[in-house]
Amino acid sequence: MSSRANISCLQEAKRVAIFGGTHGNEMSGIMLVNMWIENAAEIERNRLVTKPFISNPRAVEKCTRYINTDLNRAFTSENLSAPDVEGLPYEVRRAKEINQMFGPKGSSDAYDVIFDLHNTTSNMGSTLILESSTDLFNLQMVHYIKKAMAPHTCSVLLNEHPQLKYSTTRSVAKHPIGLEVGPQPQGVLRSNVFESMRTILKHALDFIELFNSGVEFPPCTVEVFRVQERMDYPRDTNGNITAMVHPHLQDCDWEPLNQGDPMFLTFDGRTILYEGASTVYPTFINEAAYYEKQQAFMTTCREILAANAIRKAFK
Amino acid sequence: MSRVAVCGGTHGNELSGIYLVRERLKRREDGIEPVSVVTLMSNPRAVQLCVRYVETDLNRCFTRAALSAPVSEHSPYEMIRSQELNALLGPKGSAQAVDLLCDLHNTTANTGLCLITHSDRDWICLHICKHLQREMASTPVRYVHFDIPLDEAYSLDSVGKHGFAMEVGPQPHGVVRSVIFSAMQEGVQLMLDWICQFNSGTLFEGGSVDVFTMVKNIDYPRDPRTHMITAAVHPDLQDRDFCLLHPGDPMFLSFSGETLRYKGKEALYPFFINEAAYYEKGVALSLARKRRVEIPSVRSDTRR
Numbered sequence: 299m300s301s302r303a304n305i306s307c308l309q310e311a312k313r314v315a316i317f318g319g320t321h322g323n324e325m326s327g328i329m330l331v332n333m334w335i336e337n338a339a340e341i342e343r344n345r346l347v348t349k350p351f352i353s354n355p356r357a358v359e360k361c362t363r364y365i366n367t368d369l370n371r372a373f374t375s376e377n378l379s380a381p382d383v384e385g386l387p388y389e390v391r392r393a394k395e396i397n398q399m400f401g402p403k404g405s406s407d408a409y410d411v412i413f414d415l416h417n418t419t420s421n422m423g424s425t426l427i428l429e430s431s432t433d434l435f436n437l438q439m440v441h442y443i444k445k446a447m448a449p450h451t452c453s454v455l456l457n458e459h460p461q462l463k464y465s466t467t468r469s470v471a472k473h474p475i476g477l478e479v480g481p482q483p484q485g486v487l488r489s490n491v492f493e494s495m496r497t498i499l500k501h502a503l504d505f506i507e508l509f510n511s512g513v514e515f516p517p518c519t520v521e522v523f524r525v526q527e528r529m530d531y532p533r534d535t536n537g538n539i540t541a542m543v544h545p546h547l548q549d550c551d552w553e554p555l556n557q558g559d560p561m562f563l564t565f566d567g568r569t570i571l572y573e574g575a576s577t578v579y580p581t582f583i584n585e586a587a588y589y590e591k592q593q594a595f596m597t598t599c600r601e602i603l604a605a606n607a608i609r610k611a612f613k
Numbered sequence: 614m615s616r617v618a619v620c621g622g623t624h625g626n627e628l629s630g631i632y633l634v635r636e637r638l639k640r641r642e643d644g645i646e647p648v649s650v651v652t653l654m655s656n657p658r659a660v661q662l663c664v665r666y667v668e669t670d671l672n673r674c675f676t677r678a679a680l681s682a683p684v685s686e687h688s689p690y691e692m693i694r695s696q697e698l699n700a701l702l703g704p705k706g707s708a709q710a711v712d713l714l715c716d717l718h719n720t721t722a723n724t725g726l727c728l729i730t731h732s733d734r735d736w737i738c739l740h741i742c743k744h745l746q747r748e749m750a751s752t753p754v755r756y757v758h759f760d761i762p763l764d765e766a767y768s769l770d771s772v773g774k775h776g777f778a779m780e781v782g783p784q785p786h787g788v789v790r791s792v793i794f795s796a797m798q799e800g801v802q803l804m805l806d807w808i809c810q811f812n813s814g815t816l817f818e819g820g821s822v823d824v825f826t827m828v829k830n831i832d833y834p835r836d837p838r839t840h841m842i843t844a845a846v847h848p849d850l851q852d853r854d855f856c857l858l859h860p861g862d863p864m865f866l867s868f869s870g871e872t873l874r875y876k877g878k879e880a881l882y883p884f885f886i887n888e889a890a891y892y893e894k895g896v897a898l899s900l901a902r903k904r905r906v907e908i909p910s911v912r913s914d915t916r917r
Binding site: 329332333361362419481482483484485486487488489490492538539542543544545548563565566584585586587589590 | 632635636663664721783784785786787788789790791792794841842845846847848851866868887888889890892893
């Protein structure tokens with residue numbers, strides 16, 4: 299039974315963007331967006347406008363994560379308000395351009411939804427990444443996507459951590475969503491990963507179409523994994539890693555890691571155990587791009603978020 | 614066989630070999646008399662940047678022509694480096710070259726452990742392969758042959774009197790996976806053990822080894838106008854390196870949902886299926902013929 303007072307009326311989501319190539323070597327998003335730029339039929343819906351967009355074209359051209367600096371960390375208010383001077387890193391200039399085209403971040407002119415397509419070398423399967431636990435539109439959308447994808451699992455990662463949260467490309471929009479699908483090596487296109495990402499987007503756009511046509515979505519709950527901590531590799535005094543992710547932890551994203559479980563294996567064969575007091579759910583285990591960011595994996599805790607019923611606000 | 618070289622980081626983002634070289638250097642593993650083992654990082658600049666190469670692929674710079682080309686400080690870094698490595702470990706084709714050069718590589722393809730050479734009658738390499746196959750319980754070991762004359766052999770391993778690339782996959786570039794590292798470490802140790810045994814006069818019985826000889830490469834289907842790829846390796850082929858591919862078997866799944874099939878007349882063995890570094894070289898997979906090669910018994914001549 300839903301009382302009228304518990305329905306949140308939200309603005310229509312008319313302007314939607316799909317970003318590929320925020321990292322120039324994460325191939326699923328790049329190929330999908332290029333395909334849709336050529337022929338947008340698959341992503342067209344009646345009640346919204348969808349713009350496919352390559353966010354970091356120079357990195358895509360070189361098939362590298364970034365040219366000067368990680369675009370997906372570049373959308374800080376400091377960068378976005380930096381004056382146009384010579385010597386500005388490419389990705390900072392690009393962040394400002396993207397903020398102009400799809401933002402400005404935080405304003406009422408910003409795009410309603412941005413999907414940012416990523417791949418990971420970690421065995422995360424299909425993962426949806428949220429930046430807020432109170433964005434009802436996003437919570438209802440991921441709930442819809444998870445149901446539609448079943449029995450294929452979609453995990454939901456929530457990064458609201460004050461220190462570990464970062465200024466993503468998609469954060470320019472009112473409702474940012476990250477799509478992270480793996481495992482896939484950088485520079486490689488795997489058919490099953492490509493098709494999973496394509497299907498997630500189809501369901502996401504279907505949701506927005508239904509929402510914009512006035513459908514009411516009842517209250518729901520969403521299981522999320524909330525980011526807790528970043529765990530680095532053991533390193534020597536020169537900063538070189540001295541151990542690898544243990545074979546028992548490798549590929550076990552989203553599975554419980556308990557105190558005393560193997561975590562790292564040193565190059566000379568010694569096992570290092572997880573010493574944390576409580577059970578955590580590791581993710582981004584052995585992601586290539588995170589070696590330089592001092593991260594072997596991230597710990598999360600499971601949480602159930604509740605979302606009110608939503609429907610489109612009448613004019 | 615008195616001088617052996619173990620090289621890692623020929624491609625700066627193939628991490629198992631890079632970490633193995635670092636470990637060996639840390640532990641000063643110089644070999645056991647009378648074998649001396651030189652361990653070195655082939656492309657340190659690429660390793661530092663964690664990229665395959667800085668200006669040009671180092672593992673294509675070891676042809677006779679490349680090694681004798683004049684170089685200046687304006688030459689690509691890898692062209693200069695290949696000549697340095699040739700001076701250190703070669704010269705290629707001369708009596709001063711190291712007896713065996715083992716060059717460590719990783720691939721994103723599901724190849725298991727492969728010894729890759731340009732010769733199918735190097736009895737040393739073939740015996741080492743047999744030894745690894747016998748001793749490595751959980752990793753498939755195969756012998757892959759590119760039929761190229763020595764002068765045109767372009768890879769680092771061709772600098773040694775005997776040599777091979779030890780290629781272990783699947784591992785993403787920029788990542789070290791412990792089972793892959795362990796397999797490579799075991800492979801190198803078994804190789805060195807074999808050399809010690811050989812040097813001490815052990816007789817190694819002859820027998821046979823399956824050799825996979827490269828026949829051709831297959832590129833991705835591409836858009837004729839933009840040259841962009843229009844299909845991915847088919848899910849039925851992905852990860853099935855060294856599983857026989859028959860005419861009519863699925864090869865690619867186009868973005869529009871069409872299955873594209875292998876059109877060759879001869880069943881062949883695919884390998885290097887979906888290797889990241891080969892997209893720019895126009896290679897989706899390679900195809901090989903398999904044949905059984907008989908190898909003679911070998912024993913080193915230990916008379917003084």
